[in-house]
Amino acid sequence: MKAFSSPLAIARLALAVTIVSPLVAPIAGAQTDRAQQARLEARFDELAEAGFTGFAAIAHEGEIIFARGAGLADPETNRPFTLDTQFDIGSITKSYTGMAIARLIDEGRLSADATLADFFPGVPADKAGITVLQMLTHTAGLPDAVGDDFSDEGWESVRDKTFAAELLHAPGSAYRYSNLGFTFLAAIIETITGQSYEDYLVNEILVPAGIEHTGYQSVYDDALAARNRHGEAVIDASWGGHAPNWNLMGNGGLVSTPRDMLAWETAYQNATIISPRARDLAFAPYIREGEGAPSFYGFGLVVEYDPVIGRIYWHNGGNRSFNSHWRVLADQGYALFATTNQRGVSADTAIEALVAALTGQEFEVQRPLEISADPVALPDTAGGRVAAEFLAMIASDDESVWRDYVLNRMSDEMRAFAPMEGHLEMMRQIHQDFMDAQIAAVFESENAIRLGLRDPLTGDVIPVVIEYAADGSVTGLLLG
Incomplete structure (x- = not known):
């Protein structure tokens, strides 16, 4: 299972979803x-005071100015x-795959x-016409996954399961985030180059x-690797105790x-x-991430444009142990x-906070709640x-329950x-990761309630803020 896997504007943080206003201040x-x-x-x-653990760094014109x-x-x-320190960068892997595919296209291969x-x-006939571009831009109609990240599963097994799976929509007809498209792109890279995906x-x-410490097992260094809150390094917490399998x-x-x-x-x-x-x-901004979405998808990365800051490129990724986020403000350098290595204050939140600091914008970092060892009643x-x-x-x-919630409980602005598909994709991810979570903390303020939800698998407590109007409609939502 991959957390933070959906970079739709409404679901860009997946486990840590933040709905914010666009940045408008120049740098x-x-x-x-x-x-x-x-x-x-x-x-x-x-x-850090709110509970962030990990690392953040910023470069300007190639020079590191903050770390x-x-x-x-x-x-x-x-x-x-x-x-x-080595971290699992999760679905940011797609940005590297997109880069490799762009290189092969440029070389005429x-x-x-x-x-x-x-x-x-x-x-099979329903998948035979799926193109490289459709897989790169999440428009192939493939399901998100057909197996588990932690299994020890080879290419043939993943290939055959994918061929047997039903498409979610006709290829090219809609945007829907899929890990499998990039798995097949990795296999195409191997077919063309005669090398393993990692070696190429x-x-x-x-x-x-x-750039010498980025890759899979060939570059993994346990002495550099971050541990999750349970003391597990990447090889165990992300790969299942063995080399990455073909679901990854x-x-x-x-x-x-x-x-x-930063160098990359x-x-x-x-x-x-x-x-x-x-x-x-x-x-290039090939496909809008859903009808009306403010962001587009390129080759394994998200493309946005701010009228003052200019071009923005980014992706995020992670799992229950690690999450990461890269972002380029291209016209600002x-x-x-x-x-x-934790989920309470995500890398996505850290990036939003630091970009706001760069631009002189206000940003409220949520303070930690007092956590109860026992479930708390609302x-x-x-x-x-x-x-x-x-x-x-x-x-x-x-899904009809999620749709009804969007239509009848969210404010018009929310x-x-x-687009509806963006909301539904966010709900799918939230359901997957929080359906069994217990309430460990509750704090109320005017027109908002803040919860701490404890993940039953990891024990992490994730902050959730729900803002609402007098009529009870939801006007804001923040996770992480």
């Missing part, structure tokens, strides 16, 4: 000035988080219009550019370091790691990366009733923030 100056640096330091202090860690990468040895039938025998990515693209290949599970990520973001944006044409292929108040409706909705696996 002045070629380098961070003292006031800007002070804002970044203060904002990171707020994140700080909070907590310990390995509590057993008191090893701190540093620029060289692959066409974006090539189909599954061009590479694999026995493709690492040896042909990354290591020649000086190409779509998730890569490890990297903050230093490598800068080199990718500047087209020094691949050609300018390949970069432009990957960064900034590259940002945040990564964490109060018999307006906020308690709003929370009860929300929890009953996410406990259901009936409902208009994303």
Whole structure:
């Protein structure tokens, strides 16, 4: 299971969903000035006080201008988080796969219009015409997954299960996030290059550019790897105690370091790691992430445009142990990366907070709640009733219940923030990850109720804020 897997505007944080206003302030100056640096330091202090553990770093024009860690990468040895700590970057793996595919297209070794039938025998008729471009942009109609990230499953098994699965929609007819499309892209890379996906990515693209700690098992270093809150390193917490299987290949599970990520973001944006044409292929806004969505999907990355800041590229990813987020403010020359080993204050929240600090915008970092060891009852108040409706909705696996909630319980502004499919995809992820969560904390303020939901699998307590109007309609939602 992959958390943070859906980068739809409404579901961009998946386990940590934040609905925010677009940034509107310009970034002045070629380098961070003292006031800007002070804002970044203060904002990171707020994140750490709220419970963020991990690392965040920012580069400007390739020079690292901010880098700080909070907590310990390995509590057993008191090893701190540093620029060289390895984390599982989750679905950010898709950005690397998209880059590799763009390179092969640029070199004339692959066409974006090539189909599954061009590479694999026995493709069923409903999937034979699925194109490389459709898989890159989540429009192939493939299901999200057909197996478990922690299993030890080979390519043939994943391929055959996918061929037997029903499509979710006709290829090319809609946007729906799918890990499987990138698994097949990884297999196509292997077919074309004659190398394993990892060998091609690492040896042909990354290591020649000086990016040496990003990959799968060939670069994994247990002495550098972050541990989750239970002391498990990536190899156990993300891969299941063995090499990554084909449910992860190409779509998730890569490890990297903050230093490598900033170097990669800068080199990718500047087209020094691949050609300018390949970069432009990957960064183009091919498909809107649902009807009316403010963001688009390129080759394994999200494309947005802010009228003041300019072009923004990003992706996030993770699982129950780790989550990460990279973001490039292309016209401002900034590259940002945040990564964490807990779920209470996500990497997505850290990025939003630090971008706000860069631009001089206000951002409220939610303070930790007083957590109870025993389940907490909801109060018999307006906020308690709003929370009860929300929890009953996410406990259901009936899509019609989710749809009814969007139509009848969300405010007009909330409902208009994303197309219905975006809302439903967010509900699917929330249902998957929170349907059995217990209430560990409750705090009420005017027109808002804040919950702490305890994940029964990990014990992590995830903050949930529900804002509401006098009529009980939901006007804001924040998870993580």
